[in-house]
Amino acid sequence: MADEPSVRRRKAEPKSNDSPSSEPVESETEVLKEQIPKKPKRKSPQERLDDDAAYSTASLCLDILRVITFIGLAWIGLSYLISNGETYSWGISDPPKYLKPEWWMKQFRGPVYLTPIELSAYDGSDPFKPIYLAINGTIYDVSSNPRTYGPGGSYHYFAGCDAARAYVTGCFAEDRTPDMRGVEDMFLPLDDPAVDKYWSKEELEVLRKNEREEALKKVNDALRHWVEFFRKKPEYEFVGYVKLPEGWPGTEPRRPLCEQAAKGRKKRVVPGHEGR
Template identity: 60%
Template structure:
């Protein structure tokens, strides 16, 4: 009986061992840990925190995103107003400038990207402002400018319409707008030369008179050059009129045409020489 009782007696499991799912004894260290109540509370708090953060993100997406967009738009609006004020010299906060800089005009960018135009005098004449669908061009000394920004002055009925659609360099100097719509400057210096008068000219010897006339011609040519240059620089430096291109002149020009007569307005300003030692008559 003693042996029988001994065989049915079971050994108490080692505290460090635990029966697995398949009935085998495994080490306690290999068994899955059992969470305590404190661990369960910590996990519950973490789960709630994650859920709260997700809710916060959803709330931000719906509410604060719209606010951020409004902030960006407001910032860009303020910057735009400031730039407009600076560029316009205090004229406008909203880009409503009467004379915007050239780099803000579409025509300026178009001319820069397309390159200079080369127009014959006949082709240039088509841009005299009579066709409102075309830009308004004028030329001076062979260079073409877009003066569409001032159609009231250069367009039909304007005070300077004579200059539109042509190169009227001569008229800028002589003042004969209708008669001198040409770039031919030959003979213009006569308007600055005195009239030969034998009664007055006899006060100089032949050699002295020849030297005097030479000096007078040099001065007259310089005045023509300076007067024309004034207008050439005016258009070249203008922030209102854009450079377009150049006029294609016929081969051999201006030698293919006769020298023009000095217009009456310019001829009338000529006077006789002043006799040495006497004041010029008023």
């Protein structure tokens, strides 16, 4: 038996109950396929028509009611906010300018050009017209301040005209004109032989030239102050421009300095003699 060349094979052991199941195992590809959501089936035209028919009249009425409710609440809320709690129904006693039709008309019509005669019709005497004033050729609507610029107001002289000269001289009644010629004289010293003798003729000429340049600068600065005042006031709306005749102001005589402005002129002061 020991010489037998063949080797016996050991029989396979029987599988225990703990061994893996003999059922086939799903591959990873099949598992992934099951996890991917399937695309919905495209409905046929008839099915879509059936779905539309299912949208009942009651549902449509409910959606309309929701929209109307939202608009109503928004209407009430905006009225309360814009009126600062005054009203819920837009009955504002003094509505903002963007709620006034005339304000929107102004935005689309562009600047207005008025002659001095046409501008005079807007001085506040007509309650159905706005109050306009002009300064240095630019027209503003000052209707928001009728107590000041309307009839009886302290600055009614400025309404219905371009009174640029009066803003500088302070002569409201006399200088209701945009003609600024000679206004610089109010800032020039008075000539006095007893004082001027301290300068030679050449020195006096140079001095007078410098004094006039300084006076013109003061006039320009004073006028610019009022121009900027009206330009930056949000309640005073820009309207347009004054249309002056060709050749103006050369077509009119030169105006004298008004009495109030002339009274402010002083004699020239000699250096070293200040206060004497």
